[in-house]
Amino acid sequence: MADALAKRRRGGGRAGNAARRGHAVIEQMPWRLPVNLDRPTEPLDEAGIAALHDGAMRILEEIGVAFLNPEALEIFRAAGCRVEGELVRMDRDFVMEMVGKAPSSFTLTPRNPDRKLVIGENYILFGNVSSPPNYWDMEIGRKVPGTREQCANLLKLTQYFNCIHFAGGYPVEPVDLHASIRHLDVLFDKLTLTDKVMHAYSLGPERVEDVMEMVRIAGGLSHEEFEATPRMYTNINSTSPLKHDHPMIDGCLRLIRRGQAVIVSPFTLAGAMAPVTMAGAVAQSLAEALCAIALFQYVRPGCPCAIGTFTSNVDMKSGAPAFGTPEYMRATQMTGQMARFYGLPLRSSGVCAANVPDGQAMWETSNSLWAAVQSGTNMVYHAAGWLEGGLIASPEKFIMDCELLQQIQRYLEPATFATGPDEIALEAIREVGQSGHFFGIQHTQDRYTTAFYQPFLSDWKNFEAWQADGAVWTPERAHRMFKEIIASFEPPAMDPAIREELTAFVDRRKAEGGAPTDF
């Protein structure tokens, strides 16, 4: 009885129900953790790997990284690293010893244990767009500051689509909520509208502690249960070049001390905050990530860490950031090789510079998502909904991206390249011979419902049928789907007692003033 209650409180077994409910609007692929068995695309030879490693190590040994966090400086000093003011230099032996303690994979278990993720191995998992300050949709038709309602709608898409595995940062920044209590309201929305893995921004101790507490409450967990296995994660960026800010490191230390996971993703734009050469930008990114991971491993050996890449290039003409470029793809692939060299799970992204969900948006996003596949990426951030270099979130783009994510999932299924006798199908070929067709034969009848990927958004009608159907271009189709999904959305089950406890926590923390806003 206690077990059954605990199971119910954790929302066990409800992923399937939620997926079934969703079938009202579209038929989508079931929830699963896709496995990427393709051999990665590896532009670097052994010498290239050695050069990047040596470059990263020499940056850490000779140039050093600034840590604007006194606690981190103390720890590095205690570990025998050379600390001068805020500058830390460390030997490669120390870095490699510490990085060697990090697990090559770990799990993340959200309130619904059916949504548990494995970060690492050959898994490739996708998360929603995170942190754009602005929103755009076909109905509004212009860029507007994000709101709680838009954020909630994008969270509903995050929950609705089975190809989205984790809830990243806020899918749009709800600037109508005061910054002091924003994390409380959005986390309440995230935890009640979704049952997938949660993220905390490392923006001050109060926020980080609040989010951990809310995730604990939502999971119906004791403090011991919460800390026993990773339930959530934070993702930090370094302040490139070669600097880690206080709240980012503080947030990570808080999480790892409670057994939660961290991802370190330097944002190294080649030509701006990193060298104009891609290998230089990657070397710098590796150095920035590895020194933080070394710190965390020294503090808590074996704590779950992933290495992130966000290396892209600028527009040579304007200095504006560019995304999904050829150089971005190569940087992602190179970082993939290095992540395997260091034995760390890899995070990359789905990105574009386009301002609207048009052809450019999709070639840039396709480039970045295929680079994620080719690099052996384990966590794909911003995989759905990102526009304007991350400054805009769009529900139409979200849905268009999910169509592509499903295609990638299907592409990775070994069924697409199976070569057993049933697949070679010699007898079917013999049966049809030199005339006739394969539509009606038993071999086809037995397989046609599952043989091929079935898109939910691509329109495969011929031109005349498409025209008769209103001649609707892709973003308009996505917009209609968005309205229907939101209109029929049902949140995942949550025990009323847990919901009450969460509400009470939010109310109490709001009454206390939330978090300081002087970060």
Next chain:
Amino acid sequence: MADALAKRRRGGGRAGNAARRGHAVIEQMPWRLPVNLDRPTEPLDEAGIAALHDGAMRILEEIGVAFLNPEALEIFRAAGCRVEGELVRMDRDFVMEMVGKAPSSFTLTPRNPDRKLVIGENYILFGNVSSPPNYWDMEIGRKVPGTREQCANLLKLTQYFNCIHFAGGYPVEPVDLHASIRHLDVLFDKLTLTDKVMHAYSLGPERVEDVMEMVRIAGGLSHEEFEATPRMYTNINSTSPLKHDHPMIDGCLRLIRRGQAVIVSPFTLAGAMAPVTMAGAVAQSLAEALCAIALFQYVRPGCPCAIGTFTSNVDMKSGAPAFGTPEYMRATQMTGQMARFYGLPLRSSGVCAANVPDGQAMWETSNSLWAAVQSGTNMVYHAAGWLEGGLIASPEKFIMDCELLQQIQRYLEPATFATGPDEIALEAIREVGQSGHFFGIQHTQDRYTTAFYQPFLSDWKNFEAWQADGAVWTPERAHRMFKEIIASFEPPAMDPAIREELTAFVDRRKAEGGAPTDF
């Protein structure tokens, strides 16, 4: 003097001039033959390769392929194959012996020798969309039957873009020209508006002979010179399942006997004219291609042949063909592995099912173009301009695709992943340290103009600047570019005497009635 004249007659050295003139509208990458050094994506293990090979061989040994061409039947009989009526069965030893005679690479030299192509090795070359009966552009806004003017405009794009290496079939079928003389007028347009490698449709002996003669005249070549090295090619499809039609085989025989190249590209839609399983569809495609190539190698050992793949799947709901699907990608990759197994150059395609140049068009086309890269494809047909499963040609789509093709070319450049000391850039990183940025330093100044790919169509402005600039979506931008390119187009140089000779040939053949239209 004679040499100089011959050189001038052949239009030597003018590719560079043409490219320079083109700079008026856009800045594009220079003409070059891209080399693909990425290790291919190989879904098949050794057992999978063996299973596909065995499947293809057993199809040829046990089931057989129909050749609706008496001459081919005679040749197969003479070669010791088992011929019953139109059905031909052949042993794998014969097939492998003949296929082994085919060169693993060959050249194609058009009238401008600077445009010479190498088909095979690690080259990946792109051609325009071929053979859609219909046309769509943003101005017309609907699907219309193709005209000579539209065809000529698309040929101007073919010539204009340096990333397009060869002129495939008619970029749109000019149905305003009578079928009996269509090949004469379009080839005149192709040969005068472009100086790139030419294609001949294998649609009856008169057409094939006319095209070969026109290519010879345009090159200023004697018959001996024309036959001394491949100047052009034909591409044939089998009539799947397991059938080769008369004119296709006839055209190939005519070309190989005059030293020209052939590509055999079965069109095996899984679930329709091939098994519903991708491996079965690929096995059938291989069988259909290899038996024709075996025939050609028996007739003329060592003649230049490439193997084509056009294996995709149908829509499970409607039976309509689908393109750029996950299954399409895997079929292309599997065929790539088999092409390397047989030692043959590979042709694949840039394809989509979308009806307009929107997001869907670009994710489907991206999928197929990246599959071309991943499979080690040497010739990419339909690489620019294709919509509606090949039923529509669109200039906007052509230009959007060229943007992606340029990105692929740039992606393949080793500069994007070079790791020498200059690229690791330790001193630049040391110089900038933990604050400041890389914009102004010498390492950046020395490289910023060539460090990154510069798109001609992608708009990297931020939303506000993009909006101030008219908020133009990708296809509208492409449309404007299309109008400008056509308005300022200058055809490549051609000796007036050659142009006269070509005109006279066309006039004479028209007076003779052109070609029969009962094919």
